[in-house]
Amino acid sequence: MKNKMLYFIICSLGLAYFTGCKKSEYLTDGGLSVGKTPLTTYDYLKQHKYHLFDTLVMVIDHYNMKEEVNGAATFFAPTNYSINSYLKIKRDSVRRIDENNNYNLTDMYKDISADSLRIYISKSRITLMTAPLQATIVNNAANTQTAFQRILQPKPAESWSSAPIYYLYYIKVRGALDPPNVVAQPNDPNVDLKAQCQTTDIEPSSGGMLHVLSNNHTFIRF
Structure with missing residues (x-):
């Protein structure tokens, strides 16, 4: 009986130690994430x-x-989802003409030019926390109208932190830049289109800044 009791105590202490280590590792703050990449x-x-x-x-x-x-x-990088969303829109369009039609990357290359990708190359260095709170025009490599903006997000009721949360948006300007605090009418062809960044402030070794657009963004169309 004594041997069994001793075995039980040793196992319990071992389990408590392992659990304590795991908890400690979980609670240890690794510090601020580093945005730089080699x-x-x-x-x-x-x-x-x-x-x-x-x-x-x-x-x-x-x-x-x-x-x-x-x-x-x-560089505001669209993901695979963004490009596939564009391909699906085009594919659905041609299949309304003939259900056997298809639309792939090869077809897309015939319809767009390199400037379609240059829309996502900004001529200014943009970071999340230095972005203005009002939409501001920024020149891109395609020489089309784009803007950027930092938007404060509503704080969830269960939030444990008082720190403000901002998202960075890249904006396709249609016509003139929309005035601030004006609610756009549904289906307004002149309303600016905003693409939210899901990841911001990556600093590649080649210089500049890299932001990743949301998967919900549609390539070219925003």
């Missing part, structure tokens, strides 16, 4: 461990834009 912008996209940019890299390669992307002051 990879260039292009290599970061190409080597992403979840392959989130494989289709984007194919588009960059097709237009021989590797150096342009690496040299961008800021």
